[in-house]
Amino acid sequence: MRLPVLLALLLLLLSSLLSVRGGESYAAISCRKHTKSLVDFGGVGDGKTSNTEAFRRAIANLSGYATDGGAQLVVPAGKWLTGSFNLTSHFTLYLDGNATILASQDESEWPQVAILPSYGRGRDAPGGRFSSLISGTNLTDVVITGNNGTIDGQGAYWWDKFKKEELNLTRPYLIEFLYSDQVQIAYITLVDSPSWFVHPIYSSDIFVQGVTILAPIDSPNTDGINPDSSSNVRIEDNYIVSGDDCIAIKSGWDQYGIKVGKPTEHVSIRRLTCISPDSAAIALGSEMSGGIQDVRAETIVAINTQSGVRIKTAPGRGGYVKDIFVKGMIMKTMKYAFWMTGSYNSHPDTGYDPKALPVIQGINYRDMVAENVTYSAKLDGIKGDPFTGICISNVQIELSKNPKKLQWNCTDIEGVTSNVTPVACDLLPKKEPAIDCPFPTEKLPIEDVLFKMCPVPKNYAH
Numbered sequence: 001m002r003l004p005v006l007l008a009l010l011l012l013l014l015s016s017l018l019s020v021r022g023g024e025s026y027a028a029i030s031c032r033k034h035t036k037s038l039v040d041f042g043g044v045g046d047g048k049t050s051n052t053e054a055f056r057r058a059i060a061n062l063s064g065y066a067t068d069g070g071a072q073l074v075v076p077a078g079k080w081l082t083g084s085f086n087l088t089s090h091f092t093l094y095l096d097g098n099a100t101i102l103a104s105q106d107e108s109e110w111p112q113v114a115i116l117p118s119y120g121r122g123r124d125a126p127g128g129r130f131s132s133l134i135s136g137t138n139l140t141d142v143v144i145t146g147n148n149g150t151i152d153g154q155g156a157y158w159w160d161k162f163k164k165e166e167l168n169l170t171r172p173y174l175i176e177f178l179y180s181d182q183v184q185i186a187y188i189t190l191v192d193s194p195s196w197f198v199h200p201i202y203s204s205d206i207f208v209q210g211v212t213i214l215a216p217i218d219s220p221n222t223d224g225i226n227p228d229s230s231s232n233v234r235i236e237d238n239y240i241v242s243g244d245d246c247i248a249i250k251s252g253w254d255q256y257g258i259k260v261g262k263p264t265e266h267v268s269i270r271r272l273t274c275i276s277p278d279s280a281a282i283a284l285g286s287e288m289s290g291g292i293q294d295v296r297a298e299t300i301v302a303i304n305t306q307s308g309v310r311i312k313t314a315p316g317r318g319g320y321v322k323d324i325f326v327k328g329m330i331m332k333t334m335k336y337a338f339w340m341t342g343s344y345n346s347h348p349d350t351g352y353d354p355k356a357l358p359v360i361q362g363i364n365y366r367d368m369v370a371e372n373v374t375y376s377a378k379l380d381g382i383k384g385d386p387f388t389g390i391c392i393s394n395v396q397i398e399l400s401k402n403p404k405k406l407q408w409n410c411t412d413i414e415g416v417t418s419n420v421t422p423v424a425c426d427l428l429p430k431k432e433p434a435i436d437c438p439f440p441t442e443k444l445p446i447e448d449v450l451f452k453m454c455p456v457p458k459n460y461a462h
Contacts, residue, residue, distance in 0.1 A: 296444075
């Protein structure tokens with residue numbers, strides 16, 4: 001009985017992804033009055049010539065149209081080598097289907113930028129950060145899209161330096177927006193980021209749709225999409241193969257995140273396919289000190305992935321993870337179906353307060369099937385600070401050929417289960433009569449936002 005359910009959900013996801021790729025599932029609106037090509041600003045798409053200054057000239061020029069209907073920069077067919085550049089408001093970056101933006105491996109083309117206030121230091125090194133390949137600060141109404149063109153971070157250079165501990169600054173991200181709103185990223189392929197792929201932070205009204213993200217499964221810290229201290233986030237119809245979490249929701253690190261106090265909230269994740277053998281399909285934390293609340297995920301497929309949904313925290317984090325709702329998840333070949341960790345003891349420095357305990361409550365999982373699973377669940381709260389309000393219903397887990405004897409390993413948690421196989425631990429007693437764990441029925445405002453699809457004149461497309 002379980003296989004037909006699994007196949008039906010897979011077919012539903014596949015049909016949704018195909019319809020979105022065909023551009024028929026979502027309404028779109030035309031958005032820009034002015035269009036230019038990168039070639040107009042001296043761009044050369046031979047894969048060898050640096051286009052850093054061409055991108056910077058183009059965007060500086062097109063920023064002048066922000067109050068006159070906005071502007072669109074077309075990256076035509078070719079390979080466009082470049083270092084970091086910043087976008088502008090009321091602007092679309094459009095990649096032709098045969099266009100590839102290639103990240104430079106010349107570190108002089110990656111300016112240093114300040115550390116993030118809610119992190120207090122760089123993640124790879126105590127000092128500053130290399131700027132992201134494509135970034136923007138204090139922007140509004142920005143779109144990165146195309147006909148499935150590619151942005152290639154050429155990350156192997158950075159991964160090697162990271163593994164050899166040769167970095168004095170934190171590696172670049174591929175795309176990062178700070179203090180921005182109305183950001184849309186859609187219909188592109190992102191490959192081999194030096195570190196995280198998509199990182200909106202201190203931002204709002206973020207829409208990521210129809211994006212393919214690819215990195216080797218052993219590449220370090222190549223998280224797919226990381227909403228961080230951001231609100232009203234919509235992530236739909238994405239395919240991610242990663243060396244780290246496919247989606248990681250964050251809000252700052254220990255005392256620095258507590259001080260900034262900016263949560264990530266009102267997040268909708270739909271129709272995600274994830275492959276990540278060493279990490280989670282969806283992670284909450286571990287940097288969650290500003291708080292995470294109201295995350296809704298549905299129709300998720302995790303294949304050969306370490307865990308379906310993972311909560312990561314520790315004493316010293318403070319903050320909270322509340323009101324998390326996940327339903328309609330398919331998991332195939334997993335180490336854990338469910339994983340919560342209260343001892344994720346990585347800290348920015350010795351200045352954190354070990355008495356700053358996180359609040360984890362209102363975690364709801366329902367309507368899931370899994371097969372070839374080693375552990376059903378490893379759920380470890382914090383002694384004296386239990387994770388509470390956990391609800392798991394209508395979940396069927398088929399075990400691997402060599403499963404662990406203890407299927408539900410639970411400490412310092414409280415909650416209930418209903419119609420769950422294998423039977424859960426004693427700390428999650430079976431609820432009678434059977435119940436469905438809650439999932440919100442009201443829409444988030446971001447779910448009504450239309451994607452801004454700008455038509456491209458034929459003379460700019462190639």
